[in-house]
Amino acid sequence: MPRLLGSLGISLAVVLVLAVLVSLVPGQVFRPIEGARIFDxxxxxxxxxxxxxxxxxxxxxxxxxxxxxxxxxxxxxxxxxxxxxxxxxxxxxxxxxxxxxxxxxxxxxxxxxxxxxxxxxxxxxxxxxxxxxxxxxxxxxxxxxxxxxxxxxxxxxxxxxxxxxxxxxxxxxxxxxxxxxxxIARVGSARVNFSLVMLAGSALLIFWVMHRRDMIYFWLAAASLASAVVCYHWVYPNLITNYRSWITFWNFAAAFQIWCTLSFVCILLEAPCRRFRLVAIALLAAGAAGLCLLHPDVFRLGLAVYQLGFLLLTLLMLSTLVLHRSATPALNFGVLFGLYALALALAFGQWISRHILPDWAPALTSTLIPVVFILSLLWVIFFQLARSIARYENLLAALQSTINDKTAELQATYSRIARQDKIQAIDEERQRILLDLHDGIGGQLVNMLAYMSTQPKQDKVLETAIEDALRDMGLMIDSLEAGDSIATQLGLLRGRLEPLFARHHVDLAWQIEADPHLPGAGPSQNLTLLRIVQEAITNAVRHAQASRITIAASCQSISVTDNGSGFEPSSPERRSAESGGIGLTGMHRRARAIGAELIIESSTAGTRVDLSWDRPWGNAPAS
CATH class of the missing domain: 2.60.120.260 (Galactose-binding domain-like)
Structure with a gap:
């Protein structure tokens, strides 16, 4: 209630100030006309x-x-x-x-x-x-x-x-x-006003029929058509023969115009005034009916009270605007409040001139009231159009953002599908190569070993070379089949070396703490790593005559330790590959290729080969 009284006080003060300013405007000036005499x-x-x-x-x-x-x-x-x-x-x-x-x-x-x-x-x-x-x-x-x-x-x-x-x-x-x-100044302007409000009312009504959910246009159309009735009174003979009945109808049209404008304001501001609107229209209708029943001697007084009533309704509409001004942009509030307050001040001045002080306000100000209403209509249409354009642009921007997001998602999906297709194609090609290696070259090597075992004269060097080729081919197959798990590939390597261990009576010990993982790991890098491990194991079995080999692994290292006779790592003959292996030089080269560091320690008590990759991929030692 305090807020309502405050907004009512603000509205009343503004209207009174405007009404006083309107009264200060000079009235109709009867200037001398050349060739005529003025009589006062x-x-x-x-x-x-x-x-x-x-x-x-x-x-x-x-x-x-x-x-x-x-x-x-x-x-x-x-x-x-x-x-x-x-x-x-x-x-x-x-x-x-x-x-x-x-x-x-x-x-x-x-x-x-x-x-x-x-x-x-x-x-x-x-x-x-x-x-x-x-x-x-x-x-x-x-x-x-x-x-x-x-x-x-x-x-x-x-x-x-x-x-x-x-x-x-x-x-x-x-x-x-x-x-x-x-x-022109009086009848002509009234005809223009009548035509404009009729045109605006018809256009708004058509627009509402096309957009029935937006009741703003319905109430503006109804207010415009009611204003057309008000303007009609200044242009054409009254529609109803009985002048008292016509004046009653005309005043109800003016009151209905104000009520429709109030309905528009309530919807625009989303103000909870439905009950108030129902009470107001009921009172306005009852007041109009009461005017028809009044005794002629008090009709003038009743008409003055009725007009004062719908002027009060206009003041309450202004108070609603002030009370809920935060629900609309400040510019829209300022324009609507200013125009409606001016219209009320003009109407109040005419009411004083009609019932209390004749000529208190200039007579032509009555024709300005429809002009102010038309200006408010034009502003509302412009504001609604601007807001619709802004909403359309925001919606368009949101849709464009959604389209961009969905396009990015589609591109990511297409890329993912392409990668999956590529991975699938690579996997299918890998499986074909595995089959070719296993059934083709592998089968031929096995057949060669079987053939040699039936010959009376054995060639151990050739037999060893074929076995090494089979083991190397097995490494290739394991690196392709086992994926990125080096621990799994080490297990497969152990299985392939079991015949070698059994033939040389070697015990193998495993100390696998975690699955080793090379940065940037892949089948090629894992194969290179396993070849280094295989070379270290083969050297321990064939050249160092070791009886025990220990393989230890952690996340970033693999070591091979044996109890063989040892060797001098700097010895040229041990750095060569004449014995059938890749030699120490080849082991170092392969270690650098995968970004790992190879350290070999050997003595008469045995040899230790350490392979670690605690540096990021690609920053291998330059040695």
Whole structure:
């Protein structure tokens, strides 16, 4: 409640300041017109349709002059008279120009009526001319050079004021131009406003039909069509013959326009005001129905209260804007609040002029209210369009980001599939090579050994070479089949060397702490590592006559230790490959190729071959 009262106070203060500023705007200025005389003083006879009643004499009156009826039923009238002189030659034309009056008019000159009395026609729709200027031409042939009497009869419904403002008599051509300008400023602008709000209402209604979920456009369309009814009152004869019924309907249209605008504001700000809106429209409808039932004498008072009620509703709408201003951008809040506050200030000024202080606010400000409403419509349409474009751009950016992410995922998937296809192709080729080695070369070597075993003369050197070739081929097959597990490949190597160990009575000891893993490991690197280990084992069995060999392994090292006769590592004959092995030089070369360090220690008690790769791949010693 404190927040509501605070927002209400802010809104009221702004509206009052604007209303005071509007009242300071100069009203209609009746400037002299060349070739015509301005009259701002007349004689008036109230309640006399054809002159002052018996016992009455005309009373002088200064213009503007306002006359209010003591009763609300029927029609009250007044006659205003003045004396004027003929303008121009006898064959010329004189005109009478009334920029503003209320409510219906008929004039006579020298007792001859020049225009009919609309209140006598019985057609109430054409009775009211309060928003239109008036001009009548007077042929100079029927005028006296001096002392012509112009009688202006004005009539209005009992709840309307009779009003007359300064008027002109003079040259018809000059006054006709002034009449056209006044018509453009009043009737012309009202017609433009009527056309614009009708067009806006129809367009918004069509747009809502196309986007029914967005109720903003529905309420703006309804407010525009209600505003069209308000503007219609200033342009065309009233739709309902009974003027009191028409005025009631017209005021309800203005109230309904405000209620629809309130509905738009509530939806825009997502404010919880549904119950308040229902109560408000119920009160507005009940108030309009009550106006129809009021006694004519209190209809004017009831109309003033009803108008004050929907002005209060406008103030509450402004308070809603202030209370929920954080729900919309500051610029949108500022524009809407400023325009709606200005419209309320203009309407409040007209209410004061109508019911309390005549001419407190300039009369033309009433035609500015639809203009302000049209400006608010244009702003809302522009803002909604800009917000829709921003949402579209954000959605487009989000979709583009999603597309980019999905494209990257697809590319990664395609790359992964390509790698998998490549791995599968390599694996299939590897299996083909394994089969070729095993069934082709392997089978031929086995057949050669079998053939040699049947010959009476044995060639041990050739037999050993064939066995070494078989073991080397076995290493190749194991490195391809076992994958990256060096421990598994060592186990396979042990199985292939078992015949050699058995033939030379060698005991093999295993100390495998962890599966060794070379940086950048692959079948080629693992095969090179196993060849070094195999060379160390073969040297221990064949050349050092070792009876015990120990193979130890950790994550970053493999060692081969034997209890053989030992050798001198720097001996040239042991660094060569004449004995059928690759020699120490070849072992060092292979160690460098896989980024490992090879250390060989030998004595009469045995030999130790250490292979470690604690440095990153590719940074092998340069020795």
């Amino acid at each position: 003083r007349v004689s008036v006879c109230p309640f006399g349709g054809s002159g002052c009643q018996p016992g009455q004499s005309p009373a002088p009156a200064a213009l503007p002059f306002h006359l209010r009826s003591d009763h609300g039923d029927g029609i009250h009238m007044a006659r205003f008279t003045l004396d004027f002189a003929r303008t121009g030659p006898a064959d010329g034309v004189t005109a009478v120009f009334l920029p503003r009056f209320s409510d219906a008019i008929s004039i006579s000159v020298n007792g001859d009526r020049l225009t009919p009395a609309p209140w006598l026609s019985g057609d109430g729709r054409n009775f009211h001319h309060w928003h239109r200027p008036f001009i009548a031409t007077l042929p100079n042939a029927g005028l006296k050079p001096q002392g012509n009497v112009l009688a202006i009869d004005l009539a209005a419904d009992g709840f309307q004021d009779i009003s007359l403002y300064p008027l002109y008599v003079g040259d018809a051509a000059a006054l006709d131009f002034a009449f056209q300008l006044a018509g």
